[in-house]
Amino acid sequence: MKIKEYIATFFPGLILRPSLYHQWDIGIHFELAAEGMYQFTDDGELNMNRFRCVYTQAISIFNELFGEKDEVYLVTNVYASKSSRKRGRPNIYDRFVKNKSLKFNVMLESLPYVFPDEDDANQYYTSRYSLKCRKYDLDYRRIAQAACNEDFPSLRPRFSAKYFLYYPDVFFVNATKNVILFIYDDRGCEVVATEKERIRPIYEKYRDLISEYDRERAERLFDDV
Incomplete structure (x- = not known):
């Protein structure tokens, strides 16, 4: 099953783009890093303690959601101008896939721009790359x-962003558990699922990472408040 067919079957109506949890009833938005940890120190230097904390949290959430034998889609959106003559492929599948034989299985779809409300949206398009694999391949x-x-x-x-409008958006899709993880940047990540019990363990384990803004929604979903 291709990623387009998978999404239509298990997440009907969902568009793989940022703000997944605004599109889907069963989801969580986590804010990464500890409270009071900022990207820069008082001296204007990057606060690497914060980034190490963010990396650890993001990877831990991934490991909670993805088992070694789970079937995974690694999906990447890149956004480009229709008028540009330059084309490029993101480096994700060459640099970050350990099983090099899989690079021949990468699928590509050309789609309408996934942000239709932006000004001049009709001037841009989305290239969606996807690879079906296992956790240990990545x-x-x-x-x-x-x-x-x-x-x-x-x-x-880093992901390559040459020839693209923006930095690529990368989604981990667990086709065994029907869960999607999107790490949007150092500030946070989103998780959506077809069944809330699939993501209840990470809600209980990482609920301190849920912002006050999103906490009420999460409590209604998991605590029957």
């Missing part, structure tokens, strides 16, 4: 770190 730790490093060009690893 260097998922570095993928998570690269997602967190989006706004900080000096940090490594």
Whole structure:
């Protein structure tokens, strides 16, 4: 099953783009890093203690959601201008997939721009790459770190953004458990699922990472408040 068919079957109406949990009833938004930890120190330097904390949290959430034998789709959205003559493929499938034979299985779809409300949206389009694999095929730790490093060009690893409008959006889709994880940058991540019991364990374990803004919604979902 291709990713388009999978989403239509198990997450009908969901568009793989940022703000997944606003589109789906069963979901959680986590804010990464401890309260009071900022991206920069008082001296204006990057606060690497914060980033190490963010990496650890993002990878831990991933490991809670994805088992070694789970079937996984690694999905990447890249956004480009229709008028651009330059084309490029993100480096994710060459650099961050450990099983190199899988690079020949990467699928590509050309889709309408997934942000239709933006000005001049009709001038852009979305290229969606996807790869069906297993957790052990992926260097998922570095993928998570690269997602967190989006706004900080000096940090490594990074996804390539050459020829693209924005930094790529990468989604981990667990086709065994029907769960999607999106780490949008160092500030946080989103999780959606077809059944709330699939994500109840991470709600209970990481509920301190849920912001006050989102806590009431999460409590209504999991605590029957």
